[in-house]
Amino acid sequence: MIDGPRLVAGIDSSTQSCKVVVRDARTGALVRQGRARHPDGTEVDPEHWWTALQEAIAEAGGLDDVAAISVGGQQHGMVCLDEDGAVVRPALLWNDTRSAGAARDLVDELGGPDAGGRAWADAVGVVPVASFTITKLRWLAEHEPEHARRTAAVCLPHDWLTWRLSGSTDVADLTTDRSDASGTGYWSAATGSYRPDLLERAFGAVPHLPRVVAPGAVAATAATGAVLGAGAGDNAAAALGLGAGEGDVVVSIGTSGVVTAVTDVAPSDPTGSVAGFADATGLYLPLVATLNGARVLDAAARLLDVDHDTLSALALEAPRGAGGLVLVPYLEGERTPNRPDATGSLHGLTLATATRPALARAAIEGLLCSLADGLDAVVATGVEPARALLVGGAAASEAVRTVAAEVLGIPVDVPPPGEYVADGAARQAAWALSGADAPPAWEREGTSRHVAEPDDTVRRRYAEGREQHLDRTT
């Protein structure tokens, strides 16, 4: 039991920004919040995350009166530390595709696309693609052997921030949690253990790895005296913040596009479409992630020279299907499907579809169709969705909410605007503070429902376009 009003903080150190929420531990009521931007790029010095966190904390009025803190963060980023705890090189982020060749090699070494995919999925619940930490470590060993030799410990963005908040500089004190460990490629959600043999195969050595802290347990104490929770990967934190349960599929459109669900069976997909991650409560989190989320809409808005509200209004002027215009959104290459060198493409351009509304609508439909493919893959693992919970920066777009209901084929519930990753981290912090068996029940009101007549024409047309794209030249 938590006696009296106590404050907890949740942090979301995501790809584009850092967000901090301070909430009442018992009720979950929002007390104050802050945010700060991260630099662009797929290779980032972790010190920028620390600076942004300090800015966001300051905007949130400081954390001196906060009793517990947890950090949610972008998954998979490779943070290499030397034996003194110094960062060896800038972190390679989840959306950095330079390790695509290393990913192919790791699958080939265990038997190629079929047998190798099965072997990896059985061993660690994921089949290597460029996003996962293990492939980045192989890339480092091959391309920067001096940096690889200096690497005494490897951790993830949320692990590093939790450790910095603790004030430690000793790599032996690093901690992580199940959800983020399950995105490395060398920890199995099904068995709850590291696979040092696979790490050694990939990297040629086994650096020190963070201790995996159980859900709801205390990882360390912050320099301020606050309890530090285990933290989580951002997708697991979002599911916790939303209180996602049976029948809920979370669709998040931030930098990444993500479709995920909380299940009690560890998923294992040898095709690699669905990653078999762990969640933040002791269960599992089958997850499909794309590299091309809200930035597809940023690009469309830039092309049309409009802001997001106008992009949304334009899209809603066009008919469903955009008159046959299809935008395949592989602007950053793609991870699901695994096409790291792909580029985006526009199909069905005619004099009639060469309009601003059609282009706006095609961008939104293309983005949602790629996530609908992800939903199909999650459903194929046995998840039975009753509704989608739509979150992330792009959920603010009316056109995105409308098209999501049309394309996903299930009711789309949009919770009130909020920082669900940071909220999940805050809820975890309250859980660690309470010492209870389960996280506190925080109520949330104000969800709006979007439904549409089922019609698969848009998806069928997208599926034709999806198979035709050019690779990037260099």
Ligand SMILES: Nc1ncnc2c1ncn2[C@@H]1O[C@H](COP(=O)(O)OP(=O)(O)O)[C@@H](O)[C@H]1O
């Ligand atoms: N109204 C909107 N319509 C569409 N996209 C939006 C809107 N508002 C913000 N975004 C986009 O959402 C993204 C940020 O979402 P967020 O979930 O915070 O990302 P991340 O957590 O990956 O940093 C940005 O690319 C931003 O441009």
Ligand SMILES: O=C(CO)[C@@H](O)[C@H](O)COP(=O)(O)O
């Ligand atoms: O790679 C994944 C999930 O596997 C991404 O979801 C990252 O975790 C980044 O998340 P956002 O910054 O887009 O929230």
